Amino acid sequence: MIAKAVIILFILAILFCLGSGLYYLVHDRVDSTRMLKALTWRIGLSVLLFLLLMAGFATGLLKPNHVALFEPVTVTMK
16 A cells, blocks of 8 residues: 555655746746756656666566456357
């Protein structure tokens, strides 16, 4: 349960950085670096989330659902 909360918090932080980068793109001066810093944070958080997900799957802390999108088709020969 805690792992899911951490993943959701990371996604919300990534979306916040993306939104603030868009805001700074539209409203800041030309020589401002706030947009660059916001998008750099977004990339860093995305990479960190990816690494945490890989570590979670490798250690067994996170397990995939194994939900099949399509029902397997079996072919029988007569």
